Amino acid sequence: MKLSIVIVSYNAPKHLEICLDSCQEALKNCEGEIIVVDNNSSEIDFESLKKIYPTIKYLLQTENLGFAKANNIGVENALGDYILILNPDTIIPEDIFLKLIDFHQSKDKIGLVGVRLIDTNGNFHPESKRNIPTAKNSFSKLFKRLNKSTSNNYYKLEVDEFETAPCEILVGAFMFTTKQIYQEIGGFDARYFMYGEDIDISYSAELAGYTNYYKGDITVLHYKGESTKRDKKYFKIFFEAMMIFLAKYYKDNWLNYQVLRAGIAVKYCVEMIKFNLSNQSNQQKVEVNKNELNWINQLSELKNQQNQNIVLDAERFSYQEILSIISQYNSSNTSFYIHSKNKNYVIGDDKKVISI
Structure with missing residues (x-):
């Protein structure tokens, strides 16, 4: 194979x-x-x-x-x-x-x-x-x-x-x-x-x-980090991983090892303090209603769109075309959603999954 x-x-x-x-x-x-x-x-x-x-x-x-x-x-x-x-x-x-x-x-x-x-x-x-x-x-x-x-x-x-x-x-x-x-x-x-x-x-x-x-x-x-919850456990696992890498490759270089080890320890403490001070429960995603979605049937329709929630349908575009469109029309005013074949939902940024 x-x-x-x-x-x-x-x-x-x-x-x-x-x-x-x-x-x-x-x-x-x-x-x-x-x-x-x-x-x-x-x-x-x-x-x-x-x-x-x-x-x-x-x-x-x-x-x-x-x-x-x-x-x-x-x-x-x-x-x-x-x-x-x-x-x-x-x-x-x-x-x-x-x-x-x-x-x-x-x-x-x-x-x-x-x-x-x-x-x-x-x-x-x-x-x-x-x-x-x-x-x-x-x-x-x-x-x-x-x-x-x-x-x-x-x-x-x-x-x-x-x-x-x-x-x-x-x-x-x-x-x-x-x-x-x-x-x-x-x-x-x-x-x-x-x-x-x-x-x-x-x-x-x-x-x-x-x-x-x-x-x-x-x-x-x-989509990046979709299955990862950024909580205290996440920070602990992340910084422990950095320590494993240091011990494996830099322990023989005493100065580099100590500098990086100290930097990671300080950064971990900083991130934990920031996490504890932030009110995670009040951080809400911007909700988008399915009626606000703008479905595009052909590329020419996209050129005149502004400030829109654009849906790219895999039944009309290939995935290669979808990726090319997202790259070409990248804009702070546009949010893209992707509809996979025969699915009753679209997926966008910030972990948004919208039923249709």
């Missing part, structure tokens, strides 16, 4: 459905399989999902194993020569795999490949391309007001958003490689429950002599 798509899911059932739909459309152009490893979700009805997507392989866990372990289980069960690690809150274009496979085969000692990730309204995710963490750029990432450098930045600013170039650190929401390389570098380090494991595996590939690449001419939508 040519390709295996491994998706680790945890709740967010509507986002998973549209992700699976886009994956199935993409696999019409490439022999492959979809593997869903679920971390004991309470909100996903897998009996219903199996009826909608009967050809998908479901590996249902009895506990939440975390992102790293669950992905390793998925890859172990994968039959494909190539592996795509994919978040469940993503949408991919139909032509993606022919491009990725051709690109991977054209390079010597290529490791992982990442792509241009955007949110629902076309805003670029800068973490799509990053440099190897150092004391300097990591500290400036933790304390953004100190982030002045463009040549030694946490994000790989020297590579353009739409450029294709070597890139040391990619994001775990989308990682493409071969099963052989994934297993050779040890997969994801199972000590990470969530966060940091993408930096770790990227760095592991580079240390093993491979070159990772960022491919900016391919765009994937990532």
